[in-house]
Amino acid sequence: MQASSARSPDDVYLAIKQSLAENRFGAGQYLREEQLAKSLGVSRTPVREALRRLGAEGWVEIRPNYGVRVKAWSLQDAREIFEARLLIEPFLAGRAALNIGATEIERLRALAEQMSAITRQASTPETTEAWFAANGEFHSIITAAAGNARLDRSLTSMKETPLIKWTFDSYNDEHRASSARQHFEIVQALENRNVAWAEAITRCHILAAEKAVLDRYQREHPPA
Template sequence: MVRTATAEVHDEIKQRILDGRYQAHDYIRENRIARELEVSRTPVREALRELVSEGWLEAIPHHGARVAAWTEKDAREVFELRLVLEPMAVRLASKRMDAQRLDRLDELATRMEALTDQIEGRPGVRNEIAHLNHVFHRELILASDNQRLASVLDSVVRTSVIRRNFGNYDATHLRRSMRHHREILQAVAAGSPEWAESVMRAHLLAAQALHVRFTDAPARPEASHH
C-alpha cells in the first residue's frame, strides 16, 4: 500500500509543479502535503525523495525540499538533446504517420493558430498554447513508432515543460512557431522526411535562441554615444 500512496503523492506534487501552483524555490512541506492528501508522512517523504532524484525538487540541508529552478544550463542541455532527437523522430514519423494522427496534429495546429491571434488581447492564452504545443510535439514523437526514442524524449521534454511559459514569446515569435508547425505537417503529408527534419531543426533552433539567451556570446562592448 505504501508504494501506491507514494506514487499518488509523487504524481500530485509533479502535476502541481507543471500547473504552476508550486513555483521555483517554493518549499514543499511534508506535514502540509500529508494533511492535504490525507496520507501519512511516510509516502510523502518517499515521494519527495524520488522527486529530488528526478530533478523536480532539490534538497536543502536543514530546510527540506524545494522546487528546482530552471537554469540556463538546464535549458541548454535540453535543447542539445532535442536538436539531435526530435528531428530524428519527425523524420521517422513522416515515413510512418497514419491519416488519423495527421488529422489530430492538423487540428492541434489550427487551435494554436486561433489562440495566437488572440495573444495581444488575452495574455493568459500563452498557457493554453504551451499545453497544446506540448501535446503537438508529443504526438509527432509518438508517430515515429520508436518506443525508446519516444520515452527518452518524453523525459527530456517533460522536465523542460516545468517552465513551460511562453513568456519570452511575443506575437511575432509565436506566429513563426505556428508556421513551422504547419510546414512540418506539409512535409509529413508530402512524404518528405528530409524536409520535415530540416523544418523541425529550424523550429527548435528558433526556440533555443529565445530560451538560451546570449549564452556563450562574447561580451558586447558598451555602445559609445556619438
C-alpha cells in the first residue's frame, strides 16, 4: 500500500481490501490500525471505518479486546456457499420469471450492459468493486421479484462474503465474456417468462463462478 495525503475514506477501504484480496496479509494475521494508517498516510479514523466495513463484508474478523484479524476461508467454506446458492438461487430465478415487471427487466438489461462494459476493462480494485455492485443489484432484483423474502435474505447473507467478491478477479478474459453473455441470457429468460430457462441459465451461471473460485483457491493453496 502506498501513502497518499489525499486519500478519501473510500480510497482507504479499497486499498486495504486490495491488499487482502492479493493475500498481502496472511490468514489469521492481526491488522493494526496504527500501522495501516502510517502506511497509507492517513489518520486512524478512516482506517477504523474501513475495517468495520471489511468486517461486515467478511474480509476480516473483529474480535473485541483482541483486535482485527484476517478471515481464514477454507475450501469447504467455498463449496458450502456455492452448494447453498445452487439450491436456492435457480429456484428464485424461476419464480421471478413468473412475477417480474417490465421496469425491472429494463433495469436488468441496463445492468447487464454495464457489466459487459466492465468485463472489457482491465481488472483493478475499482473495476472489481463496480462489477460487484452492478452484479449485486442485478441478482437482488431477480431474487426480490421471486416474492420469497426468507430465501432472499438467506441468499443475501451468503453472497456478502469475500469469496463472492473474489469471483470477478478469478476470471480470465474468456470467463468474463461468458459471464456477460449469461447475464443477457438471464434477462431473456425472464422477459420470456420461461421458468425452466431462467432456472437452467442461473444454475450454469453459478457453476461457472464456482469453478473459477475453486480453481483459483486450489492454485493458491496447493496441497502440502
